[in-house]
Amino acid sequence: MRPTPPLRSLLWIAVAALTLGGCAMAPPQGAATSRLDAVQKAGVLRICTPGDYKPFSFQKPDASYEGIDVDLMAGFTASLSVKPEWVKTTWANLLPDLRAGKCDMAVGGISVSTDRQKVAFFSTAYMVNGKTPIARCADVAKYQTVAQIDKPEVRVIFNPGGSNERFARANFKQAKLTLHGENVTIFDELLANRADVFVTESAEAITQQKLKPGLCAINPDKPLQYGEMAWLLPRDDVAFKAYVDQWLHLSLASGEFQRVMDRWLK
Structure with missing residues:
Protein backbone atom coordinates (compact mmCIF):
# COMPACT_ATOMS: atom_id res chain seq x y z
CA MET A 1 0.00 0.00 0.00
CA ALA A 24 21.68 39.33 17.29
CA MET A 25 23.32 42.60 18.26
CA ALA A 26 23.48 45.50 15.83
CA PRO A 27 26.89 46.30 14.33
CA PRO A 28 29.03 48.73 16.34
CA GLN A 29 28.99 52.43 15.57
CA GLY A 30 31.22 53.18 12.60
CA ALA A 31 30.84 49.71 11.10
CA ALA A 32 30.15 49.27 7.38
CA ASN A 129 13.46 18.41 6.75
CA GLY A 130 15.69 15.34 6.81
CA LYS A 131 17.01 13.11 4.03
CA THR A 132 14.37 10.69 2.73
CA PRO A 133 14.50 8.11 -0.07
CA ILE A 134 11.96 8.15 -2.88
CA ALA A 135 11.53 5.15 -5.17
CA ARG A 136 8.96 3.27 -7.21
CA CYS A 137 6.13 2.27 -4.89
CA ALA A 138 6.63 -1.43 -5.64
CA ASP A 139 10.16 -1.19 -4.21
CA VAL A 140 9.48 0.65 -0.95
CA ALA A 141 10.20 -2.37 1.25
CA LYS A 142 13.61 -2.86 -0.41
CA TYR A 143 15.00 0.60 0.42
CA GLN A 144 14.19 1.28 4.07
CA THR A 145 17.74 1.94 5.29
CA VAL A 146 21.12 3.15 4.07
CA ALA A 147 22.40 -0.43 4.25
CA GLN A 148 19.56 -1.70 2.07
CA ILE A 149 20.23 1.00 -0.51
CA ASP A 150 24.02 0.66 -0.48
CA LYS A 151 24.27 -2.53 -2.53
CA PRO A 152 26.04 -3.06 -5.88
CA GLU A 153 22.82 -3.79 -7.74
CA VAL A 154 21.05 -0.58 -6.56
CA ARG A 155 21.13 2.45 -8.88
CA VAL A 156 21.23 5.64 -6.82
CA ILE A 157 20.65 8.90 -8.68
CA PHE A 158 21.37 12.42 -7.38
CA ASN A 159 21.53 16.04 -8.53
CA PRO A 160 24.82 17.99 -8.46
CA GLY A 161 26.19 20.67 -6.21
CA GLY A 162 24.11 20.41 -3.05
CA SER A 163 23.44 18.35 0.04
CA ASN A 164 21.85 15.51 -1.96
CA GLU A 165 25.12 14.87 -3.77
CA ARG A 166 27.11 15.10 -0.55
CA PHE A 167 24.79 12.62 1.17
CA ALA A 168 24.94 10.12 -1.69
CA ARG A 169 28.72 10.20 -2.00
CA ALA A 170 29.24 9.99 1.77
CA ASN A 171 26.83 7.14 2.42
CA PHE A 172 26.71 4.92 -0.66
CA LYS A 173 30.04 3.23 -1.32
CA GLN A 174 28.80 0.08 -3.09
CA ALA A 175 25.66 1.25 -4.92
CA LYS A 176 25.93 2.45 -8.51
CA LEU A 177 25.90 6.26 -8.38
CA THR A 178 24.57 8.40 -11.24
CA LEU A 179 24.88 12.18 -11.37
CA HIS A 180 21.82 13.69 -13.09
CA GLY A 181 22.12 17.33 -14.07
CA GLU A 182 18.46 18.36 -13.80
CA ASN A 183 16.58 18.13 -10.54
CA VAL A 184 13.31 18.71 -12.40
CA THR A 185 13.57 15.47 -14.44
CA ILE A 186 15.31 13.24 -11.89
CA PHE A 187 11.99 11.73 -10.78
CA ASP A 188 11.17 10.68 -14.34
CA GLU A 189 14.37 8.62 -14.30
CA LEU A 190 12.95 6.61 -11.41
CA LEU A 191 9.61 6.09 -13.16
CA ALA A 192 11.37 5.02 -16.36
CA ASN A 193 13.37 2.43 -14.38
CA ARG A 194 16.69 4.04 -15.30
CA ALA A 195 17.41 4.54 -11.57
CA ASP A 196 16.12 2.97 -8.36
CA VAL A 197 16.47 5.49 -5.52
CA PHE A 198 16.84 9.23 -5.06
CA VAL A 199 17.53 10.58 -1.55
CA THR A 200 16.28 14.12 -1.01
CA GLU A 201 14.47 16.12 1.69
CA SER A 202 11.20 14.87 3.17
CA ALA A 203 9.12 17.77 1.86
CA GLU A 204 10.28 17.27 -1.72
CA ALA A 205 9.77 13.50 -1.53
CA ILE A 206 6.20 13.99 -0.26
CA THR A 207 5.47 16.62 -2.91
CA GLN A 208 6.81 14.47 -5.74
CA GLN A 209 4.86 11.38 -4.72
CA LYS A 210 1.73 13.49 -5.25
CA LEU A 211 2.92 14.79 -8.60
CA LYS A 212 4.36 11.51 -9.92
CA PRO A 213 1.97 8.55 -9.47
CA GLY A 214 3.99 5.41 -9.02
CA LEU A 215 6.61 7.03 -6.76
CA CYS A 216 6.51 6.83 -2.97
CA ALA A 217 8.37 8.73 -0.26
CA ILE A 218 9.91 6.18 2.11
CA ASN A 219 9.34 6.94 5.81
CA PRO A 220 9.47 10.75 5.46
CA ASP A 221 8.56 11.06 9.13
CA LYS A 222 11.70 9.06 10.02
CA PRO A 223 14.42 10.46 7.75
CA LEU A 224 17.78 8.80 7.20
CA GLN A 225 19.57 11.97 8.34
CA TYR A 226 18.43 14.96 10.36
Missing part, protein backbone atom coordinates in the same frame (compact mmCIF):
# COMPACT_ATOMS: atom_id res chain seq x y z
CA ARG A 2 1.24 3.47 -0.80
CA PRO A 3 2.40 5.18 2.42
CA THR A 4 0.66 8.41 3.31
CA PRO A 5 2.30 9.74 6.45
CA PRO A 6 0.67 12.79 8.01
CA LEU A 7 2.24 16.01 6.85
CA ARG A 8 2.18 17.27 10.41
CA SER A 9 4.97 14.79 11.07
CA LEU A 10 7.31 17.32 9.49
CA LEU A 11 8.45 19.06 12.64
CA TRP A 12 8.69 22.84 12.75
CA ILE A 13 11.46 24.63 14.63
CA ALA A 14 10.25 26.00 17.96
CA VAL A 15 9.24 29.64 18.25
CA ALA A 16 11.87 30.04 20.94
CA ALA A 17 14.64 29.27 18.45
CA LEU A 18 13.37 31.94 16.09
CA THR A 19 13.17 34.41 18.93
CA LEU A 20 16.78 33.78 19.89
CA GLY A 21 17.83 34.11 16.26
CA GLY A 22 16.37 37.60 16.16
CA CYS A 23 18.39 38.76 19.14
CA THR A 33 26.61 50.00 6.21
CA SER A 34 24.38 46.95 6.35
CA ARG A 35 22.89 45.38 3.23
CA LEU A 36 19.59 46.12 4.94
CA ASP A 37 20.11 49.83 4.31
CA ALA A 38 21.35 49.27 0.76
CA VAL A 39 18.32 47.14 -0.16
CA GLN A 40 15.86 49.72 1.16
CA LYS A 41 17.67 52.49 -0.69
CA ALA A 42 17.64 50.53 -3.96
CA GLY A 43 14.01 49.47 -3.54
CA VAL A 44 14.86 45.95 -4.70
CA LEU A 45 15.88 42.73 -2.94
CA ARG A 46 17.87 40.44 -5.27
CA ILE A 47 17.15 36.80 -4.42
CA CYS A 48 19.22 33.91 -5.75
CA THR A 49 17.43 30.60 -6.24
CA PRO A 50 18.02 27.46 -8.33
CA GLY A 51 14.28 27.34 -8.99
CA ASP A 52 14.16 23.57 -9.46
CA TYR A 53 13.05 22.39 -6.04
CA LYS A 54 9.36 21.84 -5.35
CA PRO A 55 7.72 22.82 -3.06
CA PHE A 56 10.21 25.54 -2.07
CA SER A 57 11.07 27.37 -5.29
CA PHE A 58 10.22 26.35 -8.84
CA GLN A 59 10.59 28.33 -12.06
CA LYS A 60 7.54 28.00 -14.30
CA PRO A 61 7.61 28.01 -18.13
CA ASP A 62 6.79 31.74 -18.17
CA ALA A 63 9.99 32.33 -16.08
CA SER A 64 8.06 33.32 -12.96
CA TYR A 65 8.56 31.47 -9.67
CA GLU A 66 6.27 29.70 -7.22
CA GLY A 67 6.64 27.80 -3.95
CA ILE A 68 6.99 28.12 -0.19
CA ASP A 69 10.02 30.40 -0.26
CA VAL A 70 8.53 32.49 -3.07
CA ASP A 71 5.42 33.17 -1.00
CA LEU A 72 7.51 33.91 2.09
CA MET A 73 9.68 36.30 0.11
CA ALA A 74 6.58 38.21 -0.98
CA GLY A 75 5.83 38.93 2.67
CA PHE A 76 9.44 39.60 3.56
CA THR A 77 10.02 42.15 0.76
CA ALA A 78 6.71 43.84 1.61
CA SER A 79 8.00 44.36 5.15
CA LEU A 80 10.92 46.30 3.67
CA SER A 81 8.74 48.14 1.13
CA VAL A 82 10.88 46.79 -1.71
CA LYS A 83 10.29 44.55 -4.72
CA PRO A 84 11.73 41.02 -5.13
CA GLU A 85 14.10 40.47 -8.05
CA TRP A 86 14.76 36.77 -8.73
CA VAL A 87 18.25 35.74 -9.83
CA LYS A 88 18.46 32.27 -11.41
CA THR A 89 21.40 30.19 -10.22
CA THR A 90 22.33 26.52 -9.75
CA TRP A 91 23.11 24.53 -6.63
CA ALA A 92 26.78 24.45 -7.58
CA ASN A 93 26.87 28.24 -8.05
CA LEU A 94 24.60 29.19 -5.16
CA LEU A 95 27.38 30.15 -2.73
CA PRO A 96 29.73 31.67 -5.37
CA ASP A 97 26.91 33.88 -6.70
CA LEU A 98 25.98 35.07 -3.20
CA ARG A 99 29.61 35.78 -2.31
CA ALA A 100 30.16 37.60 -5.60
CA GLY A 101 27.35 40.00 -4.76
CA LYS A 102 25.00 38.86 -7.52
CA CYS A 103 22.19 38.69 -4.98
CA ASP A 104 21.37 39.87 -1.46
CA MET A 105 20.27 36.48 -0.14
CA ALA A 106 19.50 32.97 -1.39
CA VAL A 107 16.41 30.81 -0.85
CA GLY A 108 14.74 27.75 -2.33
CA GLY A 109 14.97 24.77 0.02
CA ILE A 110 18.54 25.27 1.22
CA SER A 111 19.86 22.75 3.72
CA VAL A 112 21.84 24.06 6.67
CA SER A 113 25.41 22.74 6.61
CA THR A 114 28.65 23.57 8.38
CA ASP A 115 30.42 23.80 5.00
CA ARG A 116 28.12 26.60 3.91
CA GLN A 117 28.28 28.19 7.36
CA LYS A 118 32.05 28.65 6.93
CA VAL A 119 31.55 31.26 4.21
CA ALA A 120 28.04 32.62 4.77
CA PHE A 121 25.35 33.21 7.38
CA PHE A 122 22.16 31.21 7.70
CA SER A 123 18.90 32.63 8.90
CA THR A 124 17.38 30.85 11.85
CA ALA A 125 16.21 27.45 10.57
CA TYR A 126 12.50 27.44 9.77
CA MET A 127 11.92 23.76 9.10
CA VAL A 128 13.18 20.31 10.03
CA GLY A 227 18.31 18.21 8.41
CA GLU A 228 17.15 21.82 8.67
CA MET A 229 16.14 24.40 6.05
CA ALA A 230 17.07 28.07 6.19
CA TRP A 231 17.86 31.08 4.01
CA LEU A 232 21.44 31.84 3.05
CA LEU A 233 22.72 35.33 3.90
CA PRO A 234 25.92 37.32 3.30
CA ARG A 235 28.61 36.63 5.87
CA ASP A 236 29.21 39.08 8.72
CA ASP A 237 26.18 41.31 8.04
CA VAL A 238 24.76 40.95 11.53
CA ALA A 239 22.12 43.68 11.14
CA PHE A 240 20.66 42.06 8.03
CA LYS A 241 20.56 38.63 9.68
CA ALA A 242 18.90 40.09 12.78
CA TYR A 243 16.14 41.61 10.63
CA VAL A 244 15.59 38.37 8.70
CA ASP A 245 15.39 36.32 11.90
CA GLN A 246 13.00 38.75 13.54
CA TRP A 247 10.73 38.73 10.48
CA LEU A 248 10.64 34.93 10.53
CA HIS A 249 9.77 34.96 14.23
CA LEU A 250 6.92 37.44 13.78
CA SER A 251 5.61 35.61 10.71
CA LEU A 252 5.48 32.35 12.65
CA ALA A 253 3.91 33.98 15.70
CA SER A 254 1.20 35.64 13.58
CA GLY A 255 0.25 32.41 11.82
CA GLU A 256 1.18 33.65 8.34
CA PHE A 257 4.19 31.34 8.17
CA GLN A 258 2.05 28.28 8.91
CA ARG A 259 -0.57 29.36 6.37
CA VAL A 260 2.10 29.39 3.67
CA MET A 261 3.36 25.95 4.73
CA ASP A 262 -0.15 24.51 4.75
CA ARG A 263 -0.83 25.94 1.29
CA TRP A 264 1.99 23.86 -0.17
CA LEU A 265 2.30 20.82 2.08
CA LYS A 266 -1.35 19.90 2.74
Whole structure:
Protein backbone atom coordinates (compact mmCIF):
# COMPACT_ATOMS: atom_id res chain seq x y z
CA MET A 1 0.00 0.00 0.00
CA ARG A 2 1.24 3.47 -0.80
CA PRO A 3 2.40 5.18 2.42
CA THR A 4 0.66 8.41 3.31
CA PRO A 5 2.30 9.74 6.45
CA PRO A 6 0.67 12.79 8.01
CA LEU A 7 2.24 16.01 6.85
CA ARG A 8 2.18 17.27 10.41
CA SER A 9 4.97 14.79 11.07
CA LEU A 10 7.31 17.32 9.49
CA LEU A 11 8.45 19.06 12.64
CA TRP A 12 8.69 22.84 12.75
CA ILE A 13 11.46 24.63 14.63
CA ALA A 14 10.25 26.00 17.96
CA VAL A 15 9.24 29.64 18.25
CA ALA A 16 11.87 30.04 20.94
CA ALA A 17 14.64 29.27 18.45
CA LEU A 18 13.37 31.94 16.09
CA THR A 19 13.17 34.41 18.93
CA LEU A 20 16.78 33.78 19.89
CA GLY A 21 17.83 34.11 16.26
CA GLY A 22 16.37 37.60 16.16
CA CYS A 23 18.39 38.76 19.14
CA ALA A 24 21.68 39.33 17.29
CA MET A 25 23.32 42.60 18.26
CA ALA A 26 23.48 45.50 15.83
CA PRO A 27 26.89 46.30 14.33
CA PRO A 28 29.03 48.73 16.34
CA GLN A 29 28.99 52.43 15.57
CA GLY A 30 31.22 53.18 12.60
CA ALA A 31 30.84 49.71 11.10
CA ALA A 32 30.15 49.27 7.38
CA THR A 33 26.61 50.00 6.21
CA SER A 34 24.38 46.95 6.35
CA ARG A 35 22.89 45.38 3.23
CA LEU A 36 19.59 46.12 4.94
CA ASP A 37 20.11 49.83 4.31
CA ALA A 38 21.35 49.27 0.76
CA VAL A 39 18.32 47.14 -0.16
CA GLN A 40 15.86 49.72 1.16
CA LYS A 41 17.67 52.49 -0.69
CA ALA A 42 17.64 50.53 -3.96
CA GLY A 43 14.01 49.47 -3.54
CA VAL A 44 14.86 45.95 -4.70
CA LEU A 45 15.88 42.73 -2.94
CA ARG A 46 17.87 40.44 -5.27
CA ILE A 47 17.15 36.80 -4.42
CA CYS A 48 19.22 33.91 -5.75
CA THR A 49 17.43 30.60 -6.24
CA PRO A 50 18.02 27.46 -8.33
CA GLY A 51 14.28 27.34 -8.99
CA ASP A 52 14.16 23.57 -9.46
CA TYR A 53 13.05 22.39 -6.04
CA LYS A 54 9.36 21.84 -5.35
CA PRO A 55 7.72 22.82 -3.06
CA PHE A 56 10.21 25.54 -2.07
CA SER A 57 11.07 27.37 -5.29
CA PHE A 58 10.22 26.35 -8.84
CA GLN A 59 10.59 28.33 -12.06
CA LYS A 60 7.54 28.00 -14.30
CA PRO A 61 7.61 28.01 -18.13
CA ASP A 62 6.79 31.74 -18.17
CA ALA A 63 9.99 32.33 -16.08
CA SER A 64 8.06 33.32 -12.96
CA TYR A 65 8.56 31.47 -9.67
CA GLU A 66 6.27 29.70 -7.22
CA GLY A 67 6.64 27.80 -3.95
CA ILE A 68 6.99 28.12 -0.19
CA ASP A 69 10.02 30.40 -0.26
CA VAL A 70 8.53 32.49 -3.07
CA ASP A 71 5.42 33.17 -1.00
CA LEU A 72 7.51 33.91 2.09
CA MET A 73 9.68 36.30 0.11
CA ALA A 74 6.58 38.21 -0.98
CA GLY A 75 5.83 38.93 2.67
CA PHE A 76 9.44 39.60 3.56
CA THR A 77 10.02 42.15 0.76
CA ALA A 78 6.71 43.84 1.61
CA SER A 79 8.00 44.36 5.15
CA LEU A 80 10.92 46.30 3.67
CA SER A 81 8.74 48.14 1.13
CA VAL A 82 10.88 46.79 -1.71
CA LYS A 83 10.29 44.55 -4.72
CA PRO A 84 11.73 41.02 -5.13
CA GLU A 85 14.10 40.47 -8.05
CA TRP A 86 14.76 36.77 -8.73
CA VAL A 87 18.25 35.74 -9.83
CA LYS A 88 18.46 32.27 -11.41
CA THR A 89 21.40 30.19 -10.22
CA THR A 90 22.33 26.52 -9.75
CA TRP A 91 23.11 24.53 -6.63
CA ALA A 92 26.78 24.45 -7.58
CA ASN A 93 26.87 28.24 -8.05
CA LEU A 94 24.60 29.19 -5.16
CA LEU A 95 27.38 30.15 -2.73
CA PRO A 96 29.73 31.67 -5.37
CA ASP A 97 26.91 33.88 -6.70
CA LEU A 98 25.98 35.07 -3.20
CA ARG A 99 29.61 35.78 -2.31
CA ALA A 100 30.16 37.60 -5.60
CA GLY A 101 27.35 40.00 -4.76
CA LYS A 102 25.00 38.86 -7.52
CA CYS A 103 22.19 38.69 -4.98
CA ASP A 104 21.37 39.87 -1.46
CA MET A 105 20.27 36.48 -0.14
CA ALA A 106 19.50 32.97 -1.39
CA VAL A 107 16.41 30.81 -0.85
CA GLY A 108 14.74 27.75 -2.33
CA GLY A 109 14.97 24.77 0.02
CA ILE A 110 18.54 25.27 1.22
CA SER A 111 19.86 22.75 3.72
CA VAL A 112 21.84 24.06 6.67
CA SER A 113 25.41 22.74 6.61
CA THR A 114 28.65 23.57 8.38
CA ASP A 115 30.42 23.80 5.00
CA ARG A 116 28.12 26.60 3.91
CA GLN A 117 28.28 28.19 7.36
CA LYS A 118 32.05 28.65 6.93
CA VAL A 119 31.55 31.26 4.21
CA ALA A 120 28.04 32.62 4.77
CA PHE A 121 25.35 33.21 7.38
CA PHE A 122 22.16 31.21 7.70
CA SER A 123 18.90 32.63 8.90
CA THR A 124 17.38 30.85 11.85
CA ALA A 125 16.21 27.45 10.57
CA TYR A 126 12.50 27.44 9.77
CA MET A 127 11.92 23.76 9.10
CA VAL A 128 13.18 20.31 10.03
CA ASN A 129 13.46 18.41 6.75
CA GLY A 130 15.69 15.34 6.81
CA LYS A 131 17.01 13.11 4.03
CA THR A 132 14.37 10.69 2.73
CA PRO A 133 14.50 8.11 -0.07
CA ILE A 134 11.96 8.15 -2.88
CA ALA A 135 11.53 5.15 -5.17
CA ARG A 136 8.96 3.27 -7.21
CA CYS A 137 6.13 2.27 -4.89
CA ALA A 138 6.63 -1.43 -5.64
CA ASP A 139 10.16 -1.19 -4.21
CA VAL A 140 9.48 0.65 -0.95
CA ALA A 141 10.20 -2.37 1.25
CA LYS A 142 13.61 -2.86 -0.41
CA TYR A 143 15.00 0.60 0.42
CA GLN A 144 14.19 1.28 4.07
CA THR A 145 17.74 1.94 5.29
CA VAL A 146 21.12 3.15 4.07
CA ALA A 147 22.40 -0.43 4.25
CA GLN A 148 19.56 -1.70 2.07
CA ILE A 149 20.23 1.00 -0.51
CA ASP A 150 24.02 0.66 -0.48
CA LYS A 151 24.27 -2.53 -2.53
CA PRO A 152 26.04 -3.06 -5.88
CA GLU A 153 22.82 -3.79 -7.74
CA VAL A 154 21.05 -0.58 -6.56
CA ARG A 155 21.13 2.45 -8.88
CA VAL A 156 21.23 5.64 -6.82
CA ILE A 157 20.65 8.90 -8.68
CA PHE A 158 21.37 12.42 -7.38
CA ASN A 159 21.53 16.04 -8.53
CA PRO A 160 24.82 17.99 -8.46
CA GLY A 161 26.19 20.67 -6.21
CA GLY A 162 24.11 20.41 -3.05
CA SER A 163 23.44 18.35 0.04
CA ASN A 164 21.85 15.51 -1.96
CA GLU A 165 25.12 14.87 -3.77
CA ARG A 166 27.11 15.10 -0.55
CA PHE A 167 24.79 12.62 1.17
CA ALA A 168 24.94 10.12 -1.69
CA ARG A 169 28.72 10.20 -2.00
CA ALA A 170 29.24 9.99 1.77
CA ASN A 171 26.83 7.14 2.42
CA PHE A 172 26.71 4.92 -0.66
CA LYS A 173 30.04 3.23 -1.32
CA GLN A 174 28.80 0.08 -3.09
CA ALA A 175 25.66 1.25 -4.92
CA LYS A 176 25.93 2.45 -8.51
CA LEU A 177 25.90 6.26 -8.38
CA THR A 178 24.57 8.40 -11.24
CA LEU A 179 24.88 12.18 -11.37
CA HIS A 180 21.82 13.69 -13.09
CA GLY A 181 22.12 17.33 -14.07
CA GLU A 182 18.46 18.36 -13.80
CA ASN A 183 16.58 18.13 -10.54
CA VAL A 184 13.31 18.71 -12.40
CA THR A 185 13.57 15.47 -14.44
CA ILE A 186 15.31 13.24 -11.89
CA PHE A 187 11.99 11.73 -10.78
CA ASP A 188 11.17 10.68 -14.34
CA GLU A 189 14.37 8.62 -14.30
CA LEU A 190 12.95 6.61 -11.41
CA LEU A 191 9.61 6.09 -13.16
CA ALA A 192 11.37 5.02 -16.36
CA ASN A 193 13.37 2.43 -14.38
CA ARG A 194 16.69 4.04 -15.30
CA ALA A 195 17.41 4.54 -11.57
CA ASP A 196 16.12 2.97 -8.36
CA VAL A 197 16.47 5.49 -5.52
CA PHE A 198 16.84 9.23 -5.06
CA VAL A 199 17.53 10.58 -1.55
CA THR A 200 16.28 14.12 -1.01
CA GLU A 201 14.47 16.12 1.69
CA SER A 202 11.20 14.87 3.17
CA ALA A 203 9.12 17.77 1.86
CA GLU A 204 10.28 17.27 -1.72
CA ALA A 205 9.77 13.50 -1.53
CA ILE A 206 6.20 13.99 -0.26
CA THR A 207 5.47 16.62 -2.91
CA GLN A 208 6.81 14.47 -5.74
CA GLN A 209 4.86 11.38 -4.72
CA LYS A 210 1.73 13.49 -5.25
CA LEU A 211 2.92 14.79 -8.60
CA LYS A 212 4.36 11.51 -9.92
CA PRO A 213 1.97 8.55 -9.47
CA GLY A 214 3.99 5.41 -9.02
CA LEU A 215 6.61 7.03 -6.76
CA CYS A 216 6.51 6.83 -2.97
CA ALA A 217 8.37 8.73 -0.26
CA ILE A 218 9.91 6.18 2.11
CA ASN A 219 9.34 6.94 5.81
CA PRO A 220 9.47 10.75 5.46
CA ASP A 221 8.56 11.06 9.13
CA LYS A 222 11.70 9.06 10.02
CA PRO A 223 14.42 10.46 7.75
CA LEU A 224 17.78 8.80 7.20
CA GLN A 225 19.57 11.97 8.34
CA TYR A 226 18.43 14.96 10.36
CA GLY A 227 18.31 18.21 8.41
CA GLU A 228 17.15 21.82 8.67
CA MET A 229 16.14 24.40 6.05
CA ALA A 230 17.07 28.07 6.19
CA TRP A 231 17.86 31.08 4.01
CA LEU A 232 21.44 31.84 3.05
CA LEU A 233 22.72 35.33 3.90
CA PRO A 234 25.92 37.32 3.30
CA ARG A 235 28.61 36.63 5.87
CA ASP A 236 29.21 39.08 8.72
CA ASP A 237 26.18 41.31 8.04
CA VAL A 238 24.76 40.95 11.53
CA ALA A 239 22.12 43.68 11.14
CA PHE A 240 20.66 42.06 8.03
CA LYS A 241 20.56 38.63 9.68
CA ALA A 242 18.90 40.09 12.78
CA TYR A 243 16.14 41.61 10.63
CA VAL A 244 15.59 38.37 8.70
CA ASP A 245 15.39 36.32 11.90
CA GLN A 246 13.00 38.75 13.54
CA TRP A 247 10.73 38.73 10.48
CA LEU A 248 10.64 34.93 10.53
CA HIS A 249 9.77 34.96 14.23
CA LEU A 250 6.92 37.44 13.78
CA SER A 251 5.61 35.61 10.71
CA LEU A 252 5.48 32.35 12.65
CA ALA A 253 3.91 33.98 15.70
CA SER A 254 1.20 35.64 13.58
CA GLY A 255 0.25 32.41 11.82
CA GLU A 256 1.18 33.65 8.34
CA PHE A 257 4.19 31.34 8.17
CA GLN A 258 2.05 28.28 8.91
CA ARG A 259 -0.57 29.36 6.37
CA VAL A 260 2.10 29.39 3.67
CA MET A 261 3.36 25.95 4.73
CA ASP A 262 -0.15 24.51 4.75
CA ARG A 263 -0.83 25.94 1.29
CA TRP A 264 1.99 23.86 -0.17
CA LEU A 265 2.30 20.82 2.08
CA LYS A 266 -1.35 19.90 2.74
